[in-house]
Amino acid sequence: MASSVKCDTLFSVDGLVAVITGGGSGLGLMMATALAENGASRVYIVGRREDKLQEAAAPYPNIIVPLTGDITSQDSLQAVAEHVRQETGYINLLVANAGIAGPGLKGLSPRATPTDFVRSAWTTPMAEFDAVYNLNCTATYYTILAFLELLDMGNKRRLPGTPHAQVVATSSMVAFQRDPRYGFAYLSSKAAVISMMKSFATRGVSWGIRFNSIAPGLFPSDMSESALVPFKVSREKDLTEEGAFARSFLPAERAGSKEDIAGVLLYLASKAGAYVNGSVMLVDGGKIATVPATY
Numbered sequence: 001m002a003s004s005v006k007c008d009t010l011f012s013v014d015g016l017v018a019v020i021t022g023g024g025s026g027l028g029l030m031m032a033t034a035l036a037e038n039g040a041s042r043v044y045i046v047g048r049r050e051d052k053l054q055e056a057a058a059p060y061p062n063i064i065v066p067l068t069g070d071i072t073s074q075d076s077l078q079a080v081a082e083h084v085r086q087e088t089g090y091i092n093l094l095v096a097n098a099g100i101a102g103p104g105l106k107g108l109s110p111r112a113t114p115t116d117f118v119r120s121a122w123t124t125p126m127a128e129f130d131a132v133y134n135l136n137c138t139a140t141y142y143t144i145l146a147f148l149e150l151l152d153m154g155n156k157r158r159l160p161g162t163p164h165a166q167v168v169a170t171s172s173m174v175a176f177q178r179d180p181r182y183g184f185a186y187l188s189s190k191a192a193v194i195s196m197m198k199s200f201a202t203r204g205v206s207w208g209i210r211f212n213s214i215a216p217g218l219f220p221s222d223m224s225e226s227a228l229v230p231f232k233v234s235r236e237k238d239l240t241e242e243g244a245f246a247r248s249f250l251p252a253e254r255a256g257s258k259e260d261i262a263g264v265l266l267y268l269a270s271k272a273g274a275y276v277n278g279s280v281m282l283v284d285g286g287k288i289a290t291v292p293a294t295y
Helices: 024-038 050-057 076-088 116-122 127-155 184-201 225-231 258-269
Strands: 015-021 042-047 066-068 093-096 166-170 210-218 280-283
Touching: 015 127, 015 280, 024 050, 024 066, 024 258, 042 050, 042 280, 050 066, 050 076, 066 076, 076 127, 076 184, 093 116, 127 166, 127 184, 166 184, 166 258, 210 258, 258 280
Parallel strands: 015 042, 015 093, 042 066, 093 166, 166 210, 210 280
Antiparallel strands: none
16 A cells, blocks of 8 residues: 555645646646646646647647636636536636736836826826736636636545645735835735635635635746846846846745746645645745745
């Protein structure tokens, strides 16, 4: 009989059925790949860009399944959920990962006066600010609603001793930061996601569905790579290679890698993390220790 604390038992995701929004690139793709390469039977990746989804799914035929959909549309979410319902009838894991950064505070110095601040910030239309909340928060809420019954069905099929169905939402380390350089819309929307997931964890007690959050730090992606490059102290080193950044800027001296985010998701999705509910996993290489923060 295999030991229950062997890695291949403790971190196994064999047979898992998952849905990942924003799964065609960046963190979403890293997480989808981690599940696919470790035994998941089906990983649905949802996004608006069909070409990106097809490219992401190509190396994993019949395991990673691309589904084109707009999570800011209730009709589109229902259609995607119905597709999954028709194919599998249940899911074990939903990763609400899709998000955008939105307007920042570019060009403003820390010494900016109230007048300077208003002149800069006022140029952002309310609709642009709202769009960040619409995708990062509102769409996360409706994504959970769309797949809640499928998660419930996953629980009904659950074998004794295996993890309960779960939602994992991608927040950000900036949810805990007081440094507004990333923009008030992004910071506050990511903090709202964590609050939402904690509330869902309480509401989900009677359902037996778990709700957790991941708060990633600086990972290379379409959203962040151009912003990271100016802070490098070594032109030769890759962003994820130790020594790429000064320790005072990022204690790990590198950006996060696919292994870093994969390890956290595999922990939460497997028996190893089955006792975790209502929690936030901060994965930031120590960045939060270098700025005013609340974590």
